[in-house]
Amino acid sequence: MKAAEAGPAPEVFRPPVSSVLALDFQQLKTKLQTYLRPEDVGRVEAAYHFSADAHAGQFRVSGEPYVSHPVAVCSLVADWHLDPQALIAALLHDVMEDTHITKAEIAERFGKVAAELVDGLSKLDKIEFRSQEEAQAENFRKMLLAMASDLRVILIKLADRLHNMRTLDHMRPAKRRRIANETLEIYAPIANRLGLNDLFRELQELSFRNKYPLRFEVLAKAIRSARGNRREVVGKILASIEERLPQWGIAAEVQGREKHLYGIYRKMVEKHLSFSQVLDIYGFRVIVKDVPSCYLALGALHSMYKPVPGKFKDYLAIPKANGYQSLHTTLIGPFGMPVEVQIRTREMHHIAETGVASHWLYKEDEKTLTELQQKTHSWLQSLLELQSASGEATEFLEHVKIDLFPGEVYVFSPKGKIFSMPKGSTPVDFAYAVHTDVGNRCVACRINGDLMPLRSELRNGDQVEIITAAHANPNPAWLSYARTGKARAQIRHFMKNAQQDESVTLGERLLNQALRPHGLTLGQISSFAWDRFLRDRGVRHKKEVFSDLGLGKRLPVIVARRLAEAQDLESGRPDVVKPKPAGAISIRGSEGVAVQLARCCHPIPGDPIIGTLRKGQGLEVHTHDCPNVAKLRGDRGRWVDVEWEHMVDDRLFDVGIRVLSHNACGVLARVASAIAEEDSNIQSVSMDGGQGEYTALNFTVQVHDRMHLARVMRGVRRVQEVVRIGRVKADGRVG
Template sequence: MPAPPEEPVPDYVRVLERAADYLPPEQRPLLRRAWAVGAAAHAGQTRRSGEPYITHPVAVATILAEQRLDVETLVAAILHDTLEDTPLTREAIAGEFGETVADLVDGVTKLDKLHFRDRAEAAAESFRKMLLAMARDLRVIMIKLADRLHNMRTLGAKEPEARRRIARETLEIYAPIAQRLGMNLIKAELQDLGFRALHPWRHAVIERRIRTQPMVRREALTRIEAQLAQRLTKEGFSYRLVSRIKSPWSIYSKMRAEQKSFDQVMDVFGFRIVVRTVPECYHALGVVHAVFKPLDGRFRDFIAIPKANGYQSLHTVLFGPYGSPIEVQIRTEEMDLIAERGVAAHWSYKHGGAGPNSAQSRAHAWIANLVESQRAAGSSLEFLENVKVDLFPDEVYLFTPKGDILALPRNATVLDFAYAVHTDVGNHAVAARVDRKLVPLRTRLASGQTVEIITARSSLPKPQWLEFVVTGKARTAIRHQLKQLEHEDAVQLGHRMLDRALEALGTSLDRLPQVQLDAYLAEHRYPRLEALLADIALGNRVPAQVAQVLARQAPDEADLLDAARAPRPRERILITGSERGVVSFASCCLPIPGDDIMGYHTTGRGIVVHRLDCPNVAEYRKSPERWVPIGWDRQVSGDFEAALRIEVDNRPGVLAQVAAAIAQAESNIDKVEYLERDPHVAVLRFGIEVADRKHLADVIRRVRRLGVVHGVQRL
């Protein structure tokens, strides 16, 4: 461990010690020891501004001391860049300050030493690692937020492009995380600094307008404050009343979101009333409603139903004496502390100390959800996009049938609610009852509704679900399940294809010696037999060639082609149309159940199904080893694409008549386009969905009956 520097203690360390004077006397020397170790490790390193590098981690610790965090967090903050940028090791930190501090420092360490394809991937992977560290100890994210806050305060030394990138990342990720953890003081400063760096001119204009508010507005604010204070005092309250000043960022966001001018946004007076107890909150609400009339529908009770980050308060909007709304928040001192500091409020990691407050327990629940979702996400970038969706603060509050409360992002659907309850509930959801009324899964939810999910074990996720869910958890779970189902379908189809090829050689998969099979898998680097079978189904390996090797035969190319061309009395592979990801239907001939079909084994796409009378089949006959005999199963499900060429009179209303006839036959129209058109006759191409040939015949029959139709032909 490096020896402490011998120079006198600098002012920035004394500032930290003053901010940390709440710590017990026996813990305070640890801060100076941590500074000594950090300063020695960072010796010779400077920031862009020219200051010694150690000033940055000490400033980060000072920000956390202002939030009154414990000594382990402050020590870890002082050392948070040592593992990455200095020779100091994790073992040395653990030996000097304990395993907890070493874990915190390791959790905060960024991933700059790893190589990624691009900056976006590096940032996403860094965030993923930080999240996993957060799951172990929430203090990791607090150090990270304080680190980002000090970097934002000193952003001026960076290049303009770097400033904009860091500011955008701050506004998109770090400020919303601070809000999600209830740390409003840090969130507000991150937003303001991010806005100033990203849009300096807009920030300057709005800030100047706030500073030079007209005298009339200041007088109005004072008069409203006096009226509220007078009535609260008469009622015998012990209270704190403060007027709330909007920040440039909140004004800018509201102007953009609500399409309002600066004057319209500023024409709202805001006050916070802090009282002693919860009953006093409701009593004070009655008092302010007696002074000024409340606006209908603008009251929110976040005490009975706290926000997802633990925030509690009563919100009401009053009709002011000058025609302007007055926004009032009413809360207790404890709620005010949690509203400003969130998870940092009443921090306690000591044995026998107070348990985590609601902000902490909710933060832990949120992070546990994120960890579950990142396990199923395909990549760090996909995971980061999902997290961004969940970080936006507009929420709806919903009830389960048992009365539990769930918070979801605005525009969340019934299906998002199902996945929020449990992944299995989402995967098997079929419909729901919202306030006892039956609704489909895509229904959007509003605050206060009670939602009961109806499930069926046979139900499985559908790709269309991704089009309407809004939460990251739902999107990740659906993608994960679809990939799993595709893999299962591919394994089953590959098994049937390989077995058929082996039967042609007088054997089968079950009769092959295990040693022979294991040797083949090892040689081609397949971890399991399922991976080989899926690869066969996806067209990446030809089953006849795999069968030849497994059966230990080595024919020449002519033998292989003869085997492929030979008549095959064996049963065809039967398909249901629901094989996900491994069977697709050719757009050149649009086969539907009932058609005579063949399959062509295509690399990466699996089996592509064609009608036997498709003009392209002649070309595919040149590659007989890729020809797959297939047919329709008895149980065919789903809708299949078909196309009709319809010749009609060219006059108004005809298109509607044809569309109505198709709809009456219970078929959906995908698209319509004109192929030819003259003054008397028009030729249209209708893309429609049908169940099978019988259904298609019914559609054609209904369309032909129309007097305006001259001819119908399947394309």
Template sequence: MIRNVLATSSFPESVLELRDLLNTYLEPDRVAVILRAFEVGARAHEGQTRKTGEPYIMHPVAVARILANLRMDHQSVAAAILHDTIEDTPLTKGEIADQFGDEIAALVDGVTKLDKMKFRTRHEADAESFRKMLLAMSRDLRVIFIKLADRLHNMRTLGSMSPDSRRRIARETLDIYAPIADRLGMNTLKSELEDLGFAHRHPWRHRTIAEHVQEVTGDRREVIETIRKALKRKMSEVGVPCRVLGREKTPYSIYRKMQSRDLSFSEVTDVYGFRVITHSEPHCYMALGAAHALHQPKPGRFKDYIALPKANGYQSLHTVLSSPYGLPVEIQIRTEEMDITAEKGAAAHWQYKSGESSSVSAQVRAREWLMQLVDVQRHTGDSMEFLDGAKSDLFPDDIFVFTPKGKIIDLRRNATALDFAYAIHTDVGNHTSAILVDKVEVPLSTHLAHGQTVEVVTSADAHPVPEWLDFVATAKARTAIRHYIRSLEQKDTVALGMHLLETALNARGTSVTDVPQNLIDGLVADNHFERHEDLYTNLALGNLLAGVVAAKLAPDSTSTDGAAEALTIAGLEGSAVEFAACCYPVPGDPIVGFVSAGKGVVVHRANCRNMRELRKHPDRCLVVQWAPLTHGMYRVALRLVTRNVPGVLASLTATLNEAGTNIERVEQPESNPETATLNFTISVEDRDHMARVMRRLRRNRNVLKVSRIIA
């Protein structure tokens, strides 16, 4: 039960103004909770000041005022007033919960930074804070509303900070917070965050553009008002009830346009536009027809975000007209409800658990995006990787494509057909074997375009390969592919370690199944491993020797003279097996394995010069053989002596391409006026393929000699 608050006369003027604003939409008992939060916060922050010199509590009050202007619920506004108490005062989450309930305490905790934790770098701390913030957002979307309001007020008062701090905070605002506000459809906050971030990061550029905008607007004021009145008159003629508003572009949006299109300021003429706000969706399309009847529309500049809303729930019709004044006229047409959503986004008409609303609402779309991020972070190894991936998805220059059943899937621009498969579901992406775009099969790396219909064909035998990482564009796809490859490599490494131990035990006349479980458990404990898999992984990586481990597990057994079982190499072992760069073995070559500490099994050609030294360590040498069927491409080094004539390298490249091989590396160690020596590292399937490549090279009229490089 909230006790009576202090007499209103004891509140600062800013709090009284906040109270008056809250009274316009909240019940008195809920306003009382917020005023009580001010009392508690003021006591907790007593004696603390900001760099501006004002009492610290004025900052949380200002944050609360921003949320009140968005007509947020009383829990959000109360949490905003208390949002820095856990971090900066002795007040605890438990004490807040006792006085205000678990819901407000959870919101305060959700926006608390991690400054008290120890990190190796500031970037890592920022990344971990970002991860925590997004996870808190996924539990309650109001956390990010408070965080954005907090950042906005900090940006408004950034002038008291040092120049380096201003630039760093401004960059962070432009990189993370403004894009999040955009992703949540909160255009009012986004625009101010962007413009303040731009002003503090590039003050001269911001000031110059702002001055130019003021000059241009002043020069065109009469023309702009003439166009606005003509638009309003035309709407009245066709019976469209509406408001017509002028819309001036911000310095940052002009700067971004100048950068992206490589334009000068004089070429960015559409610094002013118009917004037509009407009553219903049919009125929007009537208004569009009226606008096109007034002035000729520019081809290719019409966008229907009502039929196909943006990923953040934004809906509007966009068109550009050619006016008789030589100015392009940008027009946005939307309903009153669409306008509220466009300005406030997921915070519009806030109701807790608003996921029950329409499937196209900004709140639901925001939750869907957050759930995708939660899924991504589950499979991401560290905070920096997660932050980089999330940031890449925070600039959603979106495209819209369709499933065969007509469902709309929004993807970031440059997304590929494989990104679409992962957007459907991670399992679909992992088992993609083919993709049809508008019923035509395309490569998985094909970039998608607006309006295409995409169908994914899956197969139980299909699985991610490292090459997929070279072309996917979304964080979800990249994270899923990396997670699969890491898990596969872990399985391969464990399997190799088990094979090495089994082989070593077989040589002593026993096997893993014959070893008492308590001996294996003891060995795992003695080496401070958490799991048996850690033992096998260290055996595979050469950090433990299989022969030594076998002797400990079977001390009473003696080595036999029987031939050890060969390790079969098929090319599917991933990081568990490495092919020596000194001799580049390929399928068909006689080979030997060597267990190298930290690397695992390194495969050499049997006649590699380095094996003379390596054989001095027989406990690390392995019997290995090629599988009957191998997979993948293998590097091989060739030395070519050629005529030293113009165009010889182009000629050799064409010959290698015809032979079906890829060039990995080219070096020219020596040359003279008549000849040149070139060392090529190429990839082949096996010895037969290598022989075909060498024969084709010898038929090239510029090639005098071809030989394989031996270490």
């Protein structure tokens, strides 16, 4: 934003502050003068005095005046060369939370933009972790929305978190661990996703130190000891690289670096290694002038030391999602010590260290920055999609955490487009990454030209083709192996909507049937009667009632009686229409989640059936002689008359049969062949031994209806060894 948008220069408030604070702000002011205009520096100074006034008399746990914290946050933000509005918001980020200052006052003095930033920061100031998971998730959702509308919100919040982590020593140990854990799980991954590499590493180190102080100290001591032992080898490698690159005509800056403690600790935990087994604690960075020099330098290094197979990664050709670009290779150095080397250009180095903040820091490389900004924008939009598709805040937080820890699997569409997917992704995740509609209509896939199961794990370089069908829908089983937050959120979203629509339709049918004994149909219920019914029960809309009826949360006979009573209260109501005999509800067996065929008795078309309403699960259809239905004889309000719809359908239904046969060689194959000859599919088979010369074969077969089952059973009886065959009932008996 331009400085003019911040509003007129406000009056400067100057409360007495300590000389230490004055010195802190003077250092900040000197930093600001290197890139801001004098009038903008004046606005920031006014915000500093305003903040000092608002926080007067407030102190941090360490005993320092509270305003020292906003000054430190503003100084961190100034390192990224953020604009005056962001600097003002950094200085005022706690005034709405901790003082009497309102958003309107900030807008009046410092402009609407600064006020909006402070408001966004105030909403996400107190995130609770674990102890109040729902509250934390709701606050995190607010943080996301603020971040999506203005990226400066999260940059200021990350600077705020970094300063809090640096000054965590004065907190109680339990609180230090909680804040460190929260930082590791949420803030450090966000910094990484935005490409803020330096900030990401420091947040990890500080979190490690505060979450596991003893482990941190032991590992730090081991690193100090190893540093002395390996200094000579590292110096030799550095000197040889600096000598070899000019011989190949490459002008380069070579940096040696020690790996971060948290990275070493994670490697030890994940690979079950002791510290002595972690050899690559040192790495090198080679910075060159352009992209061709990167590949030339790679050749020079591989001519010096042998590369480790499978350890080369080209992030120049395929950048990471956060814009990071570099060549990574691991070499076998002197004495067999692994040496990790990163090769990149100066511009890539800027972006690797500062990520999206490079938009403010380095504006000369417009092409690279535009691409990075587009990727960041796409990520923020994808998070907003997750937010809209997730029902509860805790579910949303689960999805976002998955996406904040991406792996590095790169796969291709049939047209050659590259998709970066988290490790462990499946074709279902790929389908949703292409488009939500592709995911919802997915039925099969080809990986590298071969038909593969949808649960197959994708690998680097796979070409994935998704096969769709117009009437296909997501399968709930996908949730057991879908990896990405987008896929999981969209599958859950679809299932909820599908259940809602089906249960509303079923509820209307159930209520219409229940109203017939009262001489009414659903269409004859007046708006007055509905309003009275909804008001008395605190329900907002008729659809909620229908949905509850379809899911078994309300009983149709009770709702019908209450509606009829409300209808009777309406004066001048016309005579009750003579009801037709109450008809049964027709069942196809393919209604979906609102109508379930009972697994205890496996009803099939042609069976006499009865429906029962199960709370929260809708209508469950049983055979009329199912023992589980007999248990509900005293609760007739939950019984529903149902009948099979008369229609030709290709749907197959599971049913159990038990075959008793002589224990002869090949009998199982002959029985299976007889079942197949009658166009029936075998879902499962098991055998009960220990019956002497007889064997019991238990099949679950798929049939269209009762007539089809009869043909299957006649075909099996023709097998010579078969003694007896029957259908398995709900109680395990054969009938």
